[in-house]
Amino acid sequence: MSEPTAFGIDLGTTLSVVAQVNQAGSPVVLPNAEGSPTTPSMVFFDGDTATVGSLARESLATQPELVVQLVKRHMGSPWSFDYKGISYRAEHVSAVILRKLLADAQLLAGPVSQAAVTVPAYFNDPMRIATRRAAELAGIEVLGLLSEPTAAALAFGYARRPAGATGVVVDLGGGTFDVTVMDYDGHDLAVRATGGDYYLGGANFDKVLFDYFVEQFRAAHGLDINDADSLSIDECTQVSHDWLLRATRAKHDLTSGERTTVLLQAAGLLLRVEVGRDTFLARSRPLLDEVTEKIIDVLAAAGVAPKDVNFVLAVGGSTRIPAVRERVQQIFGRPPDTSVRPDEAVALGAALFAAQRQLEQGSALVMEPAARDYLENLTVTDVAAHTLGISAFDASAVSEAGAGTEVSGGRVMVPLLPRNTQLPFDIRQTFYTMRPGEQRIMIPILEGEEADPELCTRIGQVVVDGLPACRPAHQEVLVTMRLDRDGILRVGAADVATGVAATTTIVHAHQQVSADAADLAVRALAVR
Amino acid sequence: MPLTWRSGPWQSGSESEVASPEMSHPAGTERPGDWYSLLRVDPVATTEQISAAVERLSRQANALSITAPERARQLRDQIRTMKRDLLSGAEQRERYDHQLAAQGMNQLAAQGTKEPGIQAGDPTGMPAGQPAPVTPAPPTASPAAPPAPPGWGQPPGSGQPAAWGQPPGWGQPAAWGQAPGQAGSSPQPLSVRAQGLMSRVAQFLQTGWTCSACGFGALPTDKFCPKCGSKIQSGLPDSPASHGHAHEASASPAAPSPAAPSPAAPSPAAPSPAAPAPAHGSPVPSGPVPPGPGAPGRALGAESAFCYKCRSRVEPGDVFCARCGAIRA
Numbered sequence: 001m002s003e004p005t006a007f008g009i010d011l012g013t014t015l016s017v018v019a020q021v022n023q024a025g026s027p028v029v030l031p032n033a034e035g036s037p038t039t040p041s042m043v044f045f046d047g048d049t050a051t052v053g054s055l056a057r058e059s060l061a062t063q064p065e066l067v068v069q070l071v072k073r074h075m076g077s078p079w080s081f082d083y084k085g086i087s088y089r090a091e092h093v094s095a096v097i098l099r100k101l102l103a104d105a106q107l108l109a110g111p112v113s114q115a116a117v118t119v120p121a122y123f124n125d126p127m128r129i130a131t132r133r134a135a136e137l138a139g140i141e142v143l144g145l146l147s148e149p150t151a152a153a154l155a156f157g158y159a160r161r162p163a164g165a166t167g168v169v170v171d172l173g174g175g176t177f178d179v180t181v182m183d184y185d186g187h188d189l190a191v192r193a194t195g196g197d198y199y200l201g202g203a204n205f206d207k208v209l210f211d212y213f214v215e216q217f218r219a220a221h222g223l224d225i226n227d228a229d230s231l232s233i234d235e236c237t238q239v240s241h242d243w244l245l246r247a248t249r250a251k252h253d254l255t256s257g258e259r260t261t262v263l264l265q266a267a268g269l270l271l272r273v274e275v276g277r278d279t280f281l282a283r284s285r286p287l288l289d290e291v292t293e294k295i296i297d298v299l300a301a302a303g304v305a306p307k308d309v310n311f312v313l314a315v316g317g318s319t320r321i322p323a324v325r326e327r328v329q330q331i332f333g334r335p336p337d338t339s340v341r342p343d344e345a346v347a348l349g350a351a352l353f354a355a356q357r358q359l360e361q362g363s364a365l366v367m368e369p370a371a372r373d374y375l376e377n378l379t380v381t382d383v384a385a386h387t388l389g390i391s392a393f394d395a396s397a398v399s400e401a402g403a404g405t406e407v408s409g410g411r412v413m414v415p416l417l418p419r420n421t422q423l424p425f426d427i428r429q430t431f432y433t434m435r436p437g438e439q440r441i442m443i444p445i446l447e448g449e450e451a452d453p454e455l456c457t458r459i460g461q462v463v464v465d466g467l468p469a470c471r472p473a474h475q476e477v478l479v480t481m482r483l484d485r486d487g488i489l490r491v492g493a494a495d496v497a498t499g500v501a502a503t504t505t506i507v508h509a510h511q512q513v514s515a516d517a518a519d520l521a522v523r524a525l526a527v528r
Numbered sequence: 529m530p531l532t533w534r535s536g537p538w539q540s541g542s543e544s545e546v547a548s549p550e551m552s553h554p555a556g557t558e559r560p561g562d563w564y565s566l567l568r569v570d571p572v573a574t575t576e577q578i579s580a581a582v583e584r585l586s587r588q589a590n591a592l593s594i595t596a597p598e599r600a601r602q603l604r605d606q607i608r609t610m611k612r613d614l615l616s617g618a619e620q621r622e623r624y625d626h627q628l629a630a631q632g633m634n635q636l637a638a639q640g641t642k643e644p645g646i647q648a649g650d651p652t653g654m655p656a657g658q659p660a661p662v663t664p665a666p667p668t669a670s671p672a673a674p675p676a677p678p679g680w681g682q683p684p685g686s687g688q689p690a691a692w693g694q695p696p697g698w699g700q701p702a703a704w705g706q707a708p709g710q711a712g713s714s715p716q717p718l719s720v721r722a723q724g725l726m727s728r729v730a731q732f733l734q735t736g737w738t739c740s741a742c743g744f745g746a747l748p749t750d751k752f753c754p755k756c757g758s759k760i761q762s763g764l765p766d767s768p769a770s771h772g773h774a775h776e777a778s779a780s781p782a783a784p785s786p787a788a789p790s791p792a793a794p795s796p797a798a799p800s801p802a803a804p805a806p807a808h809g810s811p812v813p814s815g816p817v818p819p820g821p822g823a824p825g826r827a828l829g830a831e832s833a834f835c836y837k838c839r840s841r842v843e844p845g846d847v848f849c850a851r852c853g854a855i856r857a
Contacts, residue, residue, distance in 0.1 A: 064591040066587065067591070081587065082586050082587060083583070085579070207595075225596075226596040226599055228602075233599075233603065236596060236599065237592055241594075244594065244595055
């Protein structure tokens, strides 16, 4: 039987990476079966086989409708990919990707049963739950979910061991963007504030170039490939994905060079387009402004001025874009630290985190004593990325309308767990029933920064049922909310008078289907 | 005033129950309304075939959401509507088929009053870029069109003889899309038999296929004649080996078919002088076809159902399953 090993998985939007902590106590990336340290997070469905990685990416040019990409953006949502009568949700597709990652890792490192998995810091509760479920479907026992910037900081701190330093991690990946401000002091890594956008990443920059191509082609040939009158759905799908691949390559070219040339083909027409870095920069400005805005927001939330920041880590492949680095430099007055490889930092940190959790559980990990000592004493404190609360009637609105009367408006979002609260966190708060004779109390759980519940995201509800019929109004209901260190929320409610209670772990309605056809299909698919 | 499907007397259910094609098919979408052509399936496709085609379209919408989000959104709207129209039960699909047939006939009528033939890509429901089958000219435009035998093509209750292959009301453009016998009069409910006939005639006008044994208008995908049960050698007109549903084509459109005992009998789709000459293997009938006993109208007035054997859809009035040839139970 092989010795226990700590594995970390960076399940990225466009690229995924697996790392392990070796016996010297150093985190190292495990290359995939094709020899690459990164595996494209794309799945090509072909009969009973799911092909993951670069082969799937190649299929984008010929059969784009059978390739699933950027699936992480759909985590925790009702999105699905329908194939052979089965609706695969984002967690199912992610499970397929994870199966490939595991299979490849096992070629080098032996059986993988436990791993830490990273998620964007800005992921909300349903998204985290979907990620955990994906890992479980792939047969992984999840040691913990770690925010990607925190993982990157962990990898950076493990190599540098900064003391009394405040750092900022700017993580611009393929599909998501996170900014995290953290304090690093020896063995303690504490996140102060985090923010981001799960619809901002390298894919947006690809789209900028793609849109430029479409414009140029229209100007040259009068053909808009997105127009229903120009190309059929089949042609449009195929041509646009071919162009998108070319846009990605052009973006990479423009990272190292000043100009690149792209050959575009559609409907038997050809066009050679020259793109300069200046054009790319000009067209990417709105995205860069968004990046700047988020960084400034998070710095403000953390109460940190740019000049007080000791190090700025740039992680995620898109931080290689020169314009992004320039923006970061403009904000902080210093170039970002890229000593940890942007594509690998997160996975390396995840492996360290897994090792820390395994040591915490008493696992007999074999590693250098110094490394073991460091990891055993390491503490990582994360924060809640979003404000969590419940929807309740505003007391003033209730009193104006009169007790026990029907109030249609007056609902407010009552924040119980403010954004950037350090985890784990517990809170209890008492609420009161409004009407006499209430036998069922339904408490909607919200996520968001607005006072108006309509503007917040309803992520679940707790229902206290079976209360006696003859109860007067204004009965006490105790609501408890707990966000654990992995960012998973548990909410409870109890009727104080009767002791009837209910608890829930937040799972969206579409996630509640257990062991459905897609679960079985994911396990049955041959993955390569 | 032309009768639309919305106010058609055969329309079951209230207006609120059925969305209009205008509502269902946003402006600028591809071939609004004809889901079959958008899905690239036959109008007689099974639910499984339609589901598979919808699934494929749904995947394309997924793929397009990255590169062409607006087009993907339109496509998703269409998919939602087509699922409702085609995959939410036999009754709903039947209702949609009737709407489509009525729509198609309205369009054909508009064409028929202006042009002798229908060109590929015209609003016959064929997707753009896909070659449309050669369609015979509307009989009214054809001087060679013989008079109709009594009962054939006539709307119930109409005492007026109609030309071969004419849907009810043919020759009266203002009444296109109306229920039979309705021109210039108050609307009357259309019988199930007439509905089936109209649907079949509309399909026939788009395809121009007829059974070589009995002259019944059929579809290119039919493997058996739904009227007489004769086996069709090959279903598709493009196939070089195809004998098709129709008689073998000859150079002369007037040449009698071996299966046509009466040269004087009217053809349901005699090509007009303006229509393209039929190529070898073309489904365009080359000679007159006898209506046979009972005429091409439906012998059975039963409601649309599914074949007990292969579960294919059996149109109202079909005696045999067009797919497997089983006699209707």
